[in-house]
Amino acid sequence: MHQLLNRKYLISFFYIIVCVIGIAVWRVLPIESTPELNLPSVTVNYNWGSTSPEIMEMEITREVEREANRLRDVTDIRSITQEGRSSVTITFRKDAPVDYRVLELREYLFTLDENLPESISPPSISRQVPEELEDQQTFIVYTLNGDMAPRELLEYTRTNIRPKLLSIEGLAEVAIRGVQDPALMIEFDIDQVERFNLSPRQILMQVREQLSWRSAGFVEEGISRYSLIIPPKFKSIADIAGLKIELPGSRKQLVLDDFAEISVQDYPAKTIKRINGDPALTIEFVKESGADAFTLAENVLTAMDEVEALLPEELSLMLTVDSTEELRQQFDDLQLQAIFSGILVFFVVILFIRKLRAPFVIMGSVAFSVLLSLIVLYLMGYSLNIITLAGITVALGMLIDNAVVVFEHLNPGLPKEKSDRISHITKEIGNSVVPVLGSTFTTVGIFVPLLFALDELRIFLVPLAVALTVTLVCSVLIAFTWIPYSLVWLTPKISEQKKTSRVSKWVNRWLMKSFLLKSKLRWVLPVILIGAIGIPLFAIEEPDWDAEEGTVWPEFTQVYFDNRDAIDGWIGGLSKKFSEETYFGSPWSRNNQQTVSVYIRSPQGTPLSEIDKIVQNYEKIVDPYAHAFTYYEANISEYFGARILFVVDPDFVFRSEPYQFYAEAQYLGARTGNFATSVQGLNIPGISTGFGGGSSNHSIRLQGYSYDELLNLAKDLERRPKTSRRVREVDINSSYYSRRDDFQQYILRLSEERILANDLNRREVISTLMLDLNPENTVGRVEFGGQEMYLIGRSERDKAFEEDMMNRTRQFGEVNFNISRIGEVVQEGGLNEIRRTNQSYERTVSVDYLGNYRMGREFIESVVETTEVPVGAKIEFGRGFFGFGSDDSSRNFIFVALLSLLSVWMIVSALLESVKYPIFVIMA
Structure with missing residues (x-):
C-alpha cells in the first residue's frame, strides 16, 4: 500500500480510464426491459379447430411426445391437451445444446406433419421463459381498427404497413395477429x-x-x-x-x-376483436436479442407516427403496449434516487463527520464504483434491464457504507504532510479491512447458494446476484484505493484544530447520557420499539376455511381472523399505517384510469355468432355515451365467451354519463339468460349472474400410465362415495387447474x-x-x-x-x-383438459360432501383406503399439517435458505476468527 500510494500518476490515470471507459460503456450498453432468459425447455403447440381433447391427445399429443422421446438430453416431458389445442413442453438438461435439439425436433415434426390431416395448423415451437417474466416479453403492440372487412384490414396492413417497418434495425419480426388469412x-x-x-x-x-x-x-x-x-x-x-x-x-x-x-x-373465426365496434387487429413488434430497447422503441414509434399520418380516414391506429415506458420510469426513478441519495448523504456526512471534504470523497467513491461495475458487466456480456438494475440499486446503499467505513478509519488524525499521511493510512487501513470485507462478503455469500436453486428461480436470480456482487466487489476495490488516494493527494494541508466548542461538548454530553439511559432500559426499549413498529399480522391473507384441500392454519387461529379488523388496529402500529396510506395502499396502488369491464362466460358449444350478438347489445347501449369513453374493446372467443373493456375519458370521471352507462350495462347483464355475466368497474360494486355459488368440495387426484385404467378407477371412485347420503355429487371430469368442468x-x-x-x-x-x-x-x-x-x-x-x-x-x-x-x-x-407428465396421466375426482370439512375428509380417506388401485397408478388426497416442504420448490427453498445462513456464518467466522460471534450477526 505504501508503494502504491506513492505512485500518484498510476492511480490518477487508472481513475481517468475508469471515468472515460465507464461513460462510453454507459452510452453503448444495451438497455432492455428483461434479459434474454430462456429455460432449458421448449413448447410445441398445435391447433385443430374444435376437436375434442380426447381426439387431440390421441392423434397429436401422443405422436408429438413419441417424437420428443427420440431427442437426447431430455429430462421431462409434460403435455396439456384442450379443445382444439395441444401443448407439449420438453425440458432438457441444464447444459444441453437446446438450439440444436430444436432443429432435430423440427425435422421429426416435419415428418410427422405428413401423416396429419391438412386442417391441422403447422406447429409452433417456442422457448420457455420464467412465469414471472412472461408478461414482460411483449415489446411494442399497436392496434389497427376501422370500418373495413377483416380480410381487407389484413391485406392493407400487409401491403402498406408491414413492409415499411421491417427495415428498422434491431427489429426481429413484425407479427400481425387477430385476423387470419382469407x-x-x-x-x-x-x-x-x-x-x-x-x-x-x-x-x-x-x-x-x-x-x-x-x-x-x-x-x-x-x-x-x-x-x-x-x-x-x-x-x-x-x-x-x-x-x-x-x-x-x-x-x-x-x-x-x-x-x-x-x-x-373470411376464415371461419374462433375469436373476434373489435375496438369501438369496428374490426381490429394487432401489430406486434418483436425485438432482436441484445438490441437497445430505448433506441429501437424511438425508431418504431417514429415510424408508426409516419404510418398513422398516411392512414385512410376510416382507419385508426392506437398504441396499446410499450414495455419501454416502465423501463424509462425505472431509469428516471434511479436517477431521482441517485440525486436524493447524494443530497442526503452529503448532509448526513457533514452532520456526523463534520468535514467538508468527506461527502466529496465518499460520493466520488460511489460514482467510480458504479462506473467500474458497468464496465465489468459489459465485458461479461450483461445488459441493463430490470434485473441488473435491481442489483445495482440494492448495492448502492452498501457502496456508501464501505466508503464511510474506510473514510472514518483513515480520516481521524490525518497528518499535515503527504509523506506522514501515507504512513498514517498504511497503518490504519488494516482496521477497516474486516468490517468492509465482512459486510461485503456476507452479502455476496447469501447469493452463492442460488447456484443450487431450481432452474426457474436461478435463471433470473443469478443476473441479479452477478450485478450486485460485481458492484460490491468494485466498491471494495475503489474504497481501498480512491479514498486513500484522495486523502493523500487531493486533500489540502490541514490547519490547526480549533478548540472544541461549547455546543460540541453539550452534544457529546447529551449523547453519553442517552447511551446510559438506553443501557438501563435495555429490556423496555425493544418492547416500545416493537409496539411502535407493530406486528404485521395484517399482511397475512385470510385463509379459505372451506377450501377443497383445507388450510394450513390450525382452527384456533380462526378467532383472530374473525376479529382481525379490531385487533390489527392495535397491534399493527406504524407498519399498518404505512401499508394503508403509502405504496401498498391508497392512493398509490389504485389505477387512476377508470374502466368498466364486462365478462361473459358462454356455455360450451355456443356458436361465436350467438356470443357476438350479446356483445353487440353492449356496443349498442354504449353508443349514446361513446363520447365519455376513450375507447372500448371487445374480445370474443368460442373458448371462454367475451371480455369487453370500456375506458373512461378522464374528463368524464366526475360526470354522469359513465355511471348512466354502468347502470344500463348492469341491467342488461341481469337480463341476459343462459350466460354467466359479470359487470364491474368505477369503484362501485357490480353484479355477477350465472356463475353459481360456492360449495365445499374435496379433490382426489389420480395418476397413472393408462388413460382407460385411470378412467375406470375414476368411475370406481364415483360409485363408492355415493353409498353415503351426505354425498351430493361426484364429478370424475373435474379439473384441478381450471374452473370450467362443464365440457x-x-x-x-x-x-x-x-x-x-x-x-x-x-x-x-x-x-x-x-x-x-x-x-x-x-x-x-x-x-x-x-x-x-x-x-x-x-x-x-x-x-x-x-x-x-x-x-x-x-x-x-x-x-x-x-x-x-x-x-x-x-x-x-369429458375432461376439459388432459394433462400428462412423463407419459403419466393426471385426473381429478371432485366430491361434494354435505357436512363440515373434517367429516368429509375422514369419509373420503376411508373410501380411498378401500379402493383397489391398479399397478402403475396412485391416488393422492389431502396434505399434512402446515404442508410446507411437501413439494420440490418448498424443499429447495429450505435448502437454499439453510445454505445462505451457513455461508454467512462461515464468512463471518473466518473474518472474526470466532465461532460464537457470527451467531449474533445472523440473529441481528
Whole structure:
C-alpha cells in the first residue's frame, strides 16, 4: 500500500480510464426491459379447430411426445391437451445444446406433419421463459381498427404497413395477429354430390393441385441446371368454377359450378376483436436479442407516427403496449434516487463527520464504483434491464457504507504532510479491512447458494446476484484505493484544530447520557420499539376455511381472523399505517384510469355468432355515451365467451354519463339468460349472474400410465362415495387447474354390421358428414389472387341440427339411407383438459360432501383406503399439517435458505476468527 500510494500518476490515470471507459460503456450498453432468459425447455403447440381433447391427445399429443422421446438430453416431458389445442413442453438438461435439439425436433415434426390431416395448423415451437417474466416479453403492440372487412384490414396492413417497418434495425419480426388469412370457400350442394356419388375431398385436392406451383423437371445448359416450375393454372373464381369433374363409372363430365359455389370469404373465426365496434387487429413488434430497447422503441414509434399520418380516414391506429415506458420510469426513478441519495448523504456526512471534504470523497467513491461495475458487466456480456438494475440499486446503499467505513478509519488524525499521511493510512487501513470485507462478503455469500436453486428461480436470480456482487466487489476495490488516494493527494494541508466548542461538548454530553439511559432500559426499549413498529399480522391473507384441500392454519387461529379488523388496529402500529396510506395502499396502488369491464362466460358449444350478438347489445347501449369513453374493446372467443373493456375519458370521471352507462350495462347483464355475466368497474360494486355459488368440495387426484385404467378407477371412485347420503355429487371430469368442468362432447357411434348390411362404405359416410359438421374442412393453403389463403370445402347449410343430420335421407351410389339406421349420437361429459407428465396421466375426482370439512375428509380417506388401485397408478388426497416442504420448490427453498445462513456464518467466522460471534450477526 505504501508503494502504491506513492505512485500518484498510476492511480490518477487508472481513475481517468475508469471515468472515460465507464461513460462510453454507459452510452453503448444495451438497455432492455428483461434479459434474454430462456429455460432449458421448449413448447410445441398445435391447433385443430374444435376437436375434442380426447381426439387431440390421441392423434397429436401422443405422436408429438413419441417424437420428443427420440431427442437426447431430455429430462421431462409434460403435455396439456384442450379443445382444439395441444401443448407439449420438453425440458432438457441444464447444459444441453437446446438450439440444436430444436432443429432435430423440427425435422421429426416435419415428418410427422405428413401423416396429419391438412386442417391441422403447422406447429409452433417456442422457448420457455420464467412465469414471472412472461408478461414482460411483449415489446411494442399497436392496434389497427376501422370500418373495413377483416380480410381487407389484413391485406392493407400487409401491403402498406408491414413492409415499411421491417427495415428498422434491431427489429426481429413484425407479427400481425387477430385476423387470419382469407379462405377460398367451396360450398357443395350435398344433394347433388350424393346423387352423382362424388367425393368432395377428391374435388378439393384437384382444385388445390391447379392452384399450386408444380415442378416440371429441369434442363441443363452447360454446367448449369435450371429447374422448371409451372405456376398455378387458375387465376380467377370463374376458372375454378369451370373445373371439369368426371362422374364415377361414366364418361360424362360436370363442371364444379353445377353443384358448388365458389367465393373468397373470411376464415371461419374462433375469436373476434373489435375496438369501438369496428374490426381490429394487432401489430406486434418483436425485438432482436441484445438490441437497445430505448433506441429501437424511438425508431418504431417514429415510424408508426409516419404510418398513422398516411392512414385512410376510416382507419385508426392506437398504441396499446410499450414495455419501454416502465423501463424509462425505472431509469428516471434511479436517477431521482441517485440525486436524493447524494443530497442526503452529503448532509448526513457533514452532520456526523463534520468535514467538508468527506461527502466529496465518499460520493466520488460511489460514482467510480458504479462506473467500474458497468464496465465489468459489459465485458461479461450483461445488459441493463430490470434485473441488473435491481442489483445495482440494492448495492448502492452498501457502496456508501464501505466508503464511510474506510473514510472514518483513515480520516481521524490525518497528518499535515503527504509523506506522514501515507504512513498514517498504511497503518490504519488494516482496521477497516474486516468490517468492509465482512459486510461485503456476507452479502455476496447469501447469493452463492442460488447456484443450487431450481432452474426457474436461478435463471433470473443469478443476473441479479452477478450485478450486485460485481458492484460490491468494485466498491471494495475503489474504497481501498480512491479514498486513500484522495486523502493523500487531493486533500489540502490541514490547519490547526480549533478548540472544541461549547455546543460540541453539550452534544457529546447529551449523547453519553442517552447511551446510559438506553443501557438501563435495555429490556423496555425493544418492547416500545416493537409496539411502535407493530406486528404485521395484517399482511397475512385470510385463509379459505372451506377450501377443497383445507388450510394450513390450525382452527384456533380462526378467532383472530374473525376479529382481525379490531385487533390489527392495535397491534399493527406504524407498519399498518404505512401499508394503508403509502405504496401498498391508497392512493398509490389504485389505477387512476377508470374502466368498466364486462365478462361473459358462454356455455360450451355456443356458436361465436350467438356470443357476438350479446356483445353487440353492449356496443349498442354504449353508443349514446361513446363520447365519455376513450375507447372500448371487445374480445370474443368460442373458448371462454367475451371480455369487453370500456375506458373512461378522464374528463368524464366526475360526470354522469359513465355511471348512466354502468347502470344500463348492469341491467342488461341481469337480463341476459343462459350466460354467466359479470359487470364491474368505477369503484362501485357490480353484479355477477350465472356463475353459481360456492360449495365445499374435496379433490382426489389420480395418476397413472393408462388413460382407460385411470378412467375406470375414476368411475370406481364415483360409485363408492355415493353409498353415503351426505354425498351430493361426484364429478370424475373435474379439473384441478381450471374452473370450467362443464365440457360435453357428442360421439357418433356407427354400427359396422348395419353399414355392411346396407352396402355402405364407412369412410365415404364419414366424409359426407364432415361437410355438414365441420366448417373448417381445409386441405391446406393455396395461392390465389396474389395472396395465400386456405382452401376450405363445406356444405351450403350454415348450421346442422342433430335431428336433421340423423334423419335426412342420403344417397350413396344406388343406396338411400339415413344415419339413424346405421348409428346413434350420444352426449357424454369429458375432461376439459388432459394433462400428462412423463407419459403419466393426471385426473381429478371432485366430491361434494354435505357436512363440515373434517367429516368429509375422514369419509373420503376411508373410501380411498378401500379402493383397489391398479399397478402403475396412485391416488393422492389431502396434505399434512402446515404442508410446507411437501413439494420440490418448498424443499429447495429450505435448502437454499439453510445454505445462505451457513455461508454467512462461515464468512463471518473466518473474518472474526470466532465461532460464537457470527451467531449474533445472523440473529441481528
